[in-house]
Amino acid sequence: MKRGLVVQKFGGSSVANVQRIQNVAKRVAGYRKKGYDLVVVVSALGDTTDELIALSERINKNPSEREMDMLLSTGEQASSALLAMAIHKLGYDAISLTGAQVGIITDMQHTKAKIVNISADKIKEELKNGKIVIVAGFQGMTPNHDITTLGRGGSDLTAVALAKTLNADICEIYTDVNGVYTADPRIEPKAKKLSSITFDEMLEMASLGAQVMQSRSIEVAKKFNVTIHVRSSFNKKPGTIICKEVKRMEEFVISGVTLNKNEAKITICNVPDKPGLAAKIFKEVSGGGINVDMIVQNVSHTRQTDISFTVNRSQAVKAVRLTKKIAQKVGAGLVLKDEDIARISIVGVGMKSHPGVAARMFEALAKHGINIEMISTSDISISCIIKKRFGEKAVRALHSKFGLS
Ligand code: ASP
Ligand code: MG
Secondary structure, three states: OOOOEEEEEEOHHHHOOHHHHHHHHHHHHHHHHOOOEEEEEEOOOOOHHHHHHHHHHHHOOOOOHHHHHHHHHHHHHHHHHHHHHHHHHOOOOEEEEOOOOOOEEEOOOOOOOOEEEEOOHHHHHHHHOOOEEEEEOOEEEOOOOOEEEOOOOOHHHHHHHHHHHOOOOEEEEEEOOOOOEOOOOOOOOOOOEOOEEEHHHHHHHHHOOOOOOOHHHHHHHHHHOOOEEEEEOOOOOOOEEEEOOOOOOOOOOOOEEEEEOOEEEEEEEEEEOOOOHHHHHHHHHHHOOOOEEEEEEOOOOOOEEEEEEEEEHHHHHHHHHHHHHHHHHHOOOOEEEEOOEEEEEEEOHHHHHOOOHHHHHHHHHHHOOOOOOEEEEEOOEEEEEEEHHHHHHHHHHHHHHOOOO
């Protein structure tokens, strides 16, 4: 019986060794037996990508990005072939294909390429031949036939983009946790798995530091309304459905608490209070390819003001260099960098209909003696910058304050 098309993606930890690859093969074969057509996207085995990066650094500290993509794409090529072999062993027909072979065409931004088009003819043909199609995740090809990769965690994007192109019935993302949780269970043991979450909430969670799926893949899923099921490859339990709208019996004010310890705060002191200076400063910073996250500027009483902003820690040194340069030009004072910070956030569509959420958040932090250094809000999230050492405590405090425990 024909059952429809399923796209499944297995992350690195789900194919980390021989036994796990065999388990994935069994799961895939099980779906096949039930009559599904299958397109299976795989990540590289375990920590392969990190290992390849480390290896390249020993050869050349500043490698060409094109060659980096040639190197990193091999990780997924290997795992796709190994999975096909494991499926053959179980007596099923399967074929592995690279991103280039399935026609994933990208732009030329090596190591973080964007998909511009997918011609899935080859996949459709192989499906018609009755094959299980295994696709090497995280990669594509430029119109000039150069291999590209889609940014870290990019196999998620491959899976979502293929699900959209092939109009799949489900897109399952298999990982090493049971789904998306109300908080990181390693920090808050009382965290609960969410049965469903909206694209918007997931986007906030992903960008705020919940390492479940690549943000870009959620953006694409939202844009094309691709429903995703995130679940564990180690058991059969249902995971979390990520979709446009969720109907919950009871509306919780917030859906989750996240912690991000990967930011640094940069402060420019004594910026003259004149129109156009903020524009100049952030133009310089963004011109260096740096993504600024939160920004805070105080009111000035002295015709001078401090401006603080946060960036990813990996970009902090560069951000300081650029900021110092522009500070000097505009007659501002010292530039300070603080890496001893954490960003604590609450996320939830329920916020839109519940007043006083921010006050409750600040109250919970105050009760634990946690000082707030910066605040930013969106429609469905509130974030505070606090001292790093209070991060875990803040997660637990907010988790219980909002009744998630
Ligand atoms: N192997 C790549 C990475 O580790 C892509 C992926 O896992 O999705 O970033
Ligand atoms: Mg990986």
